[in-house]
Amino acid sequence: MDRYPPIAEHGLIGDLQTAALVTSRGVVDWFAAPRFDSPSIFAALLDQDRGGYFRIASADPDASCKQLYYPDTAILVTRFMSPDGVGEVLDWMPPHTGRAPAVRHTVIRTARTVRGTVRFDMECRPRFDYGRAAHRLELDPGVAVFRAPGVCAHLQSTFPVERDGDDVRGSVTLAVGEAAAVVLTVRGADAQAPPPLSVDGITHQLWDAADFWQSWVRGSNYRGRWPDMVNRSAITLKLLTYAPTGAPVAAATMGLPEQVGGERNWDYRYTWVRDGSLSVRALLDLGFVEEATAFTHWLGDRLRESTGKDGEPLQIMYRVDGEPLLTEEILGHLEGYRGSAPVRLGNAAADQLQLDIYGEALYALSEGREIAVQAGYRAWKVLSRTLDWLSDSWDRPDEGIWETRGGRQDFTYSRIMCWSAFDRGLRLAAEFSRPADIDRWTKTRDAILYQVMERGWSESHQAYVQHYGDDAVLDASLLLMPRVGFVAPRDPSWLSTLDAMDRTLVSDSLVYRYDPAASPDGLRGSEGTFSLCTFLYVDALARAGRLRPARYTFEKMHTYANHVGLFAEEVGPSGEQLGNFPQAFTHLSLIMAASTLDEALDRQRG
Known part of the structure; x- marks a missing residue:
């Protein structure tokens, strides 16, 4: 196994509440549960020795590999090709579309041989809480239970596995048409164990997942020249959205470097107001109104709470449930991807002032007529109060869209997006006949434009x-x-x-x-x-x-x-x-x- 495969050598699977990365050689080297921003179960991507991983692959180290998605789904296929045969591993997570957090999160991995004979090797080596929490193993025929404080990982297999310290490993040889399965379920320590493993049940879950994703993609109104790239991007945005609240995260991972060996290694598993707004705007442009509506409610809750510092209506990012505390700490025990340290948990940029976020939020959501109609008078009062605050605050230096840590500046982009916030607010007030301080908003909008033209x-x-x-x-x-x-x-x-x-x-x-x-x-x-x-x-x-x-x-x-x-x-x-x-x-x-x-x-x- 490559110690640190290229970042690009991964596919993404998820259940709309969390996600995992799978390398092109069949290794799950990143998985956090029960949420995107939860402590990791597997984090070999950040430390091969301490992070933990879950591997199913051909036993032939010289087998060539190819990875692809089943069309228009989040079902990942990793194919192993050798002189003795061709085998495939299918990875997916059954989607949880409800508004309640799921009690169990399941990674399903099925191996099958399509030509000749293939032996598959399996290793499951969890390392809980970013490798900081020890676990104990309980092993019974066909079932291995990894227990750590507050969390339990339940591994079920259709073939025998054996103890390897506090981890497990196993192998199975499959001829043409034969299949095997390994299912890892993460649950709370007190939650009920998953039902017994059933090959027929897994097959049904596979097709249910395929039907879910393909039906969702068919809701897109895109009819342009690049449907494969657009559909894959839409699925990716959907995978990165926490279904119980409608909050999109900026990325599935933390700590991956902008420069290998450098210090620009951030935790992106949170919801930025900017990124989330533009994500739902992109989905809204494709016709996915439900996602935009859910995010509107999430954003409205944040505005009503007024969780920013010094009276600001918003802070720039939150956890997926709306929690504003994102204290940044260094995980010094992890070496980082290819030695890229420090590995940061949390994000200190949450305390920054970035005035552009109000513009992105209004820009993203003002085009959705159905959303604007559904929002109602109370939501308008919150929005109007926010723009009144921005009328007094737009002309302040801030840290800007790129979250620089070199001091505040009069960023031109921040001013432009403040202009956009007033421009959209005025349009909404006119179109839906909503009460607003029109004169003040208009004067502020125009003052911003004059300033940018003269000083920007x-x-x-x-x-x-x-x-x-x-x-x-x-x-x-x-x-x-x-x-x-x-x-x-x-x-x-x-x-x-x-x-x-x-x-x-x-x-x-x-x-x-x-x-x-x-x-x-x-x-x-x-x-x-x-x-x-x-x-x-x-x-x-x-x-x-x-x-x-x-x-x-x-x-x-x-x-x-x-x-x-x-x-x-x-x-x-x-x-x-x-x-x-x-x-x-x-x-x-x-x-x-x-x-x-x-x-x-x-x-x-x-």
């Missing part, structure tokens, strides 16, 4: 820049300016900004967020190109009428996806995927770019 523009760059001041640099977040309507997509000042970005931030069609050397962010090291920004670049090019470079960039970006169509946060200098995986930001921006580019190409053809 750089004569030397001939472009809108990251923050106010003579030392300002370019920033790819500004690629959203035409999408939210702050500038016309073919305005000369905007076209000049696009040209400046192309000269300084674009590298062979891939886009950096900004230049950390020119804009100190309080952290050591560098990073790769930011995949979100590349897709935003496609969107901006298409809106500007530059369709050939837009399509070239978009389709070239597809070649950086992994073997099952997933993207991490960044692309490194050698084309490798970096950062937490898979990244919701990347997949939501792919959907946005595809929709914009399709519409532009259709208009051109028409």
Whole structure:
């Protein structure tokens, strides 16, 4: 087994409350339960020796491997091919769609041989609480129970397993048409044990899962040129959404580095207001209203609680249940992915001021007419109060969209998204005849625009820049300016900004967020190109009428996806995927770019 496989060599499975990563060689090396943000059960991805893993693979170490998804589902197939035969491992988790947290979370792994004869080896080595909690093993025929404080992992197998210390291992040889199964169920220490293992029952669960995902995808209204990539991105966003509350997480993992060996290793298993808003906007654009409605309720609850600091209506991120406490700590006992330390648990950025979040929230949800109608008068009062607060607070330095740790600045993007918040609020008040301080909101909106035009523009760059001041640099977040309507997509000042970005931030069609050397962010090291920004670049090019470079960039970006169509946060200098995986930001921006580019190409053809 590779000590640390490339980040891209993974597929994602999940049950809409948590998720697991499976390598292309059949190893579950990341799994936290019962929620995305729970302590890990397997975390070999962060420490091969201490993290724990769950492996089912061909016993032939020279067998070649191929991994794919069963079409339009979250069922992962890992195929092993050797001179003696061809075998497959199917991995999935039965989806929990209800609003109540599930009492059990199940990873189902079935092995079967489709040609010749294949021997499969199995190892299950859990390491609870990020490898900090010891466990004890209870082993009976066909059942192994791993017990740790407050949690229990129940392993059922159709073939014999044996003790290996406090872990288990086993093997089974299968001829053509034969199958075996291993089911791992994580539950609370006092929860009821799962029912006995049944091969027929597993088969039914497999087809139920396939039917669920394929039926859900059929709800998409996308009819464009790239259905496979768009559908896979939509499924990924759905997999990263916590069904009981409707809150999307930024990524399934924690601690994966933006630079191998560097310190930019964050915990992304939480719900950012920004990321969550844009995720549901992408799904809403595809016709998935239910997901947007659920997130609206979640966000409304946060606004009613007013959990931000110093009277702010919101803090920038929360746990999936809305809990605001996200204290950051260092897991010093873990070596980190390929030595990338420190491994951080929690996220100190939760205490930052990022004023743009109000703009993304209003931008994402204002287009859903059904949502706006359902929201009602009480929800409007909360929204109106929020905009009244923002009228007094928009002109404050903040940490900005990229969560820099080098001090607050007057970030241009934050101002633009504040403008967007008032713009959408005014539209909603007019369309639905809601009471609002229209004069105040209008004056504030216009004051923001005047300020950005005067102070956010750089004569030397001939472009809108990251923050106010003579030392300002370019920033790819500004690629959203035409999408939210702050500038016309073919305005000369905007076209000049696009040209400046192309000269300084674009590298062979891939886009950096900004230049950390020119804009100190309080952290050591560098990073790769930011995949979100590349897709935003496609969107901006298409809106500007530059369709050939837009399509070239978009389709070239597809070649950086992994073997099952997933993207991490960044692309490194050698084309490798970096950062937490898979990244919701990347997949939501792919959907946005595809929709914009399709519409532009259709208009051109028409």
